[in-house]
Amino acid sequence: MPSPRLSRAANNSANPMNKLEFMSLLTNASDPVSIRHRTSDSPVHRKDSFNATSSTASQPQQQQLPEEDCMKLNPSFLGIALSSLLAVDLWLTKTMGVCAREGSSWGSARPLMKLVEISGHGILWIAGTLYCLYKSDSSAGREVILNLLFALLLDLILVGIVKGIVKRRRPVHNRMDMFATFSVDKYSFPSGHATRAAMVSRFMLNHLVLAVPVRILVMLWAVLVSLSRVMLGRHNVTDVAFGFFMGHMQYSLIEYFWLSPSILPALFRM
Ligand SMILES: CC(C)=CCC/C(C)=C/CC/C(C)=C/COP(=O)(O)O
Numbered sequence: 001m002p003s004p005r006l007s008r009a010a011n012n013s014a015n016p017m018n019k020l021e022f023m024s025l026l027t028n029a030s031d032p033v034s035i036r037h038r039t040s041d042s043p044v045h046r047k048d049s050f051n052a053t054s055s056t057a058s059q060p061q062q063q064q065l066p067e068e069d070c071m072k073l074n075p076s077f078l079g080i081a082l083s084s085l086l087a088v089d090l091w092l093t094k095t096m097g098v099c100a101r102e103g104s105s106w107g108s109a110r111p112l113m114k115l116v117e118i119s120g121h122g123i124l125w126i127a128g129t130l131y132c133l134y135k136s137d138s139s140a141g142r143e144v145i146l147n148l149l150f151a152l153l154l155d156l157i158l159v160g161i162v163k164g165i166v167k168r169r170r171p172v173h174n175r176m177d178m179f180a181t182f183s184v185d186k187y188s189f190p191s192g193h194a195t196r197a198a199m200v201s202r203f204m205l206n207h208l209v210l211a212v213p214v215r216i217l218v219m220l221w222a223v224l225v226s227l228s229r230v231m232l233g234r235h236n237v238t239d240v241a242f243g244f245f246m247g248h249m250q251y252s253l254i255e256y257f258w259l260s261p262s263i264l265p266a267l268f269r270m
Pocket residue numbers: 121122123126178179180181182185188190191192193194229234
């Protein structure tokens with residue numbers, strides 16, 4: 001029967017992992033050369049040590065990356081994708097900001113674009129909805145208008161929250177000459193006009209009986225309001241694209257939580 005000491009020595013020579021451990025103990029922690037060559041510091045060596053532990057002499061060597069290498073590759077790929085998107089975004093924003101100043105290439109169209117901006121302003125929509133609610137004499141009409149009002153208020157809150165979290169500055173060529181803004185409106189992501197235009201247009205298309213030409217006009221208005229944000233230099237393209245998407249999502253939310261007279265009878269008795 002072999003002695004315990006002898007059998008441990010035999011195990012050590014058979015197990016390559018033990019050999020690696022022994023070698024790493026020999027390296028000098030204060031020596032930079034030995035630190036560089038330490039097996040755990042180099043991905044190549046890490047791969048070898050991984051294979052050394054996972055493969056035996058009888059199994060073929062597998063080119064399997066350790067988990068931590070995969071984790072390192074992913075963020076760099078995401079980083080490259082994000083910085084490329086940002087570069088395209090900034091380039092498009094600069095190129096499309098043709099009404100940002102009076103002296104810009106389409107500077108003469110700036111007053112017209114500002115009218116489009118006003119057509120999507122929150123104050124105008126909230127005041128208009130309140131007026132329609134006051135004038136409405138049918139309960140079905142009141143139900144639709146009240147839900148539109150909630151949608152507009154929800155939009156203001158959600159956009160304010162996202163702007164406050166993301167804190168993305170408006171493009172450098174923007175002149176801050178908008179009327180009636182909140183303090184978070186110094187930030188640009190997402191575009192509040194784009195969220196409102198997308199949400200309100202979907203709302204109108206789904207809840208109002210409109211002739212086809214009017215339906216087309218409503219869709220064109222939503223696109224024009226969104227486009228005008230970039231042309232006026234107010235927003236980056238991604239602010240508007242995300243805003244448009246967010247507006248659609250907000251509409252779906254309003255549909256899901258639709259307020260009916262059976263839910264809040266007091267509100268509908270006004
Ligand atoms: C009734 C009430 C509280 C109305 C407030 C409406 C208001 C001041 C909305 C702000 C609208 C605005 C200028 C948003 C900024 O839009 P961006 O497209 O530049 O993000």
